[in-house]
Amino acid sequence: MTALRGSQPAVTCFGPARYSVEIREIGLPTIREDEVLLEVVNVGVCGSDLHMWLGDQSWTVPYPLVLGHEFSGIIRQCGSRVADRWQPGDRVVSETAAIIDPDSPLTRIGLYNLDPSRRGFGGHTDGSMTRLVAVPQRILHRVPAAVSMEEAALTEPCCVAYNAAVRNARIEPGDRVLILGPGPIGILCAAMARMQGAFVAIAGLPRDQVRLRIAKQYDCETLTENIEQWAFDGGPDGLGVDGVIDTTGVSASLQTAMKVVRPNGWISKVGWGPQPCDFSLDPIVLKNVRLQGSFSHHWSIWERVLQLVNSGRLNVKPIIGGVWPLDQWREAFETMHGGSIVKSVLQAN
Ligand SMILES: [Zn+2]
Structure with missing residues (x-):
C-alpha cells in the first residue's frame, strides 16, 4: 500500500496529569494487507476516555495516546488480503482488540478479549478520535442499513x-x-x-x-x-x-x-x-x-448486539446525549462528565 502523506488532527492524551488532553497532528496511517483504511464517522466517548482525561485510570497508558475506541466508519481502502470480503464504501463498526496474539490459547478458543497481549484502541494503542484509522479486518462488522452511524458507534458499550x-x-x-x-x-x-x-x-x-x-x-x-x-x-x-x-x-x-x-x-x-x-x-x-x-467482549457478542439494534429490540438512542465535532471534544467530555447526559458522541468527518 502506498503510504499516505500528510497529517490529521487527533484527540491525544499526552501525560498522566489531570486534563493532559489536546488536539495534536499525527501522521496518516498506512494499512497492512490484512487491514482496511477506515474513515471514522462517529466516536462515542467512553468512561475510560474520561478517566484518562482526568488521569485516574486503572492501567498504564503509553503516552502520547490517541483516545477513542467506540467507532463507526466507512472503508476507504482495502489491504490486498481482504479485498474479497470488504469494499470501499462499506459501513462498518470496529471492535477494540487492535492487537492480539493469534496463537494465544485464549485467542484460539475465541476469547481474544482475555489474551494477555491484547492491546485495545484508545487504551494501549492509538485510537479512533481522528479521521483515518487502520483497522484489522478480523474485528470489522457490517452496520445494517437501518442503523445510523451514531447508533453504530454505541455497539461497543452495548x-x-x-x-x-x-x-x-x-x-x-x-x-x-x-x-x-x-x-x-x-x-x-x-x-x-x-x-x-x-x-x-x-x-x-x-x-x-x-x-x-x-x-x-x-x-x-x-x-x-x-x-x-x-x-x-x-x-x-x-x-x-x-x-x-x-x-x-x-x-x-x-x-x-x-x-x-x-x-x-x-x-x-x-x-x-x-x-x-x-x-x-x-x-x-x-x-x-x-x-x-467481566472484561470487554468478542466477535459473537458483536454480531448479536448489531442484530438487536437493527431489529429495534435494543434502542440506543436515549443514551446519546449529543454529537460534537472532533475539535469540540472538550465540551463533549465536560458535558458527559457533568452527568447532564449519559453519553457524548463525536463526529470525526
Ligand atoms: Zn468503551
Whole structure:
C-alpha cells in the first residue's frame, strides 16, 4: 500500500496529569494487507476516555495516546488480503482488540478479549478520535442499513453490557437483578437484563437524576436510596436479589453488592477502579455467592448486539446525549462528565 502523506488532527492524551488532553497532528496511517483504511464517522466517548482525561485510570497508558475506541466508519481502502470480503464504501463498526496474539490459547478458543497481549484502541494503542484509522479486518462488522452511524458507534458499550449481563451473569426470567451505577454501561446492562426477563432496578446517587430518568425508558425501576428495601422487602422472601451487576468502578460498591445479594446468588463486576478494598469478603463465602468479573467482549457478542439494534429490540438512542465535532471534544467530555447526559458522541468527518 502506498503510504499516505500528510497529517490529521487527533484527540491525544499526552501525560498522566489531570486534563493532559489536546488536539495534536499525527501522521496518516498506512494499512497492512490484512487491514482496511477506515474513515471514522462517529466516536462515542467512553468512561475510560474520561478517566484518562482526568488521569485516574486503572492501567498504564503509553503516552502520547490517541483516545477513542467506540467507532463507526466507512472503508476507504482495502489491504490486498481482504479485498474479497470488504469494499470501499462499506459501513462498518470496529471492535477494540487492535492487537492480539493469534496463537494465544485464549485467542484460539475465541476469547481474544482475555489474551494477555491484547492491546485495545484508545487504551494501549492509538485510537479512533481522528479521521483515518487502520483497522484489522478480523474485528470489522457490517452496520445494517437501518442503523445510523451514531447508533453504530454505541455497539461497543452495548457489547460490554451484553458480556456482563448475559454471558457472565446467570439471569433467568423472573430473577430480580440490581444494577449499581447509571452510566452508559449500567443503563445498557439494565436493558440487557430486561431482555433476559429479569425484574430490574438501577441504583445511582441523587446527582444522577437525569441519567436515572433516561434509565427508566428501559423499563426498570430507579433508586437513589432504599436500595436495601428494594432488595429485601421487594422480593418474595426477604432474602435479597438474585444478582447484582456492579458497573460503578468504585471498589466500595462491592460491599453493597455483597449485602443485598441472596444466598447462592451472583455478582457480575464490570466496573473497575484502582482503590483497594478495606472490608471483609466473608459474605461471599457465607452466602456461597459467585463473584464474576467481566472484561470487554468478542466477535459473537458483536454480531448479536448489531442484530438487536437493527431489529429495534435494543434502542440506543436515549443514551446519546449529543454529537460534537472532533475539535469540540472538550465540551463533549465536560458535558458527559457533568452527568447532564449519559453519553457524548463525536463526529470525526
Ligand atoms: Zn468503551
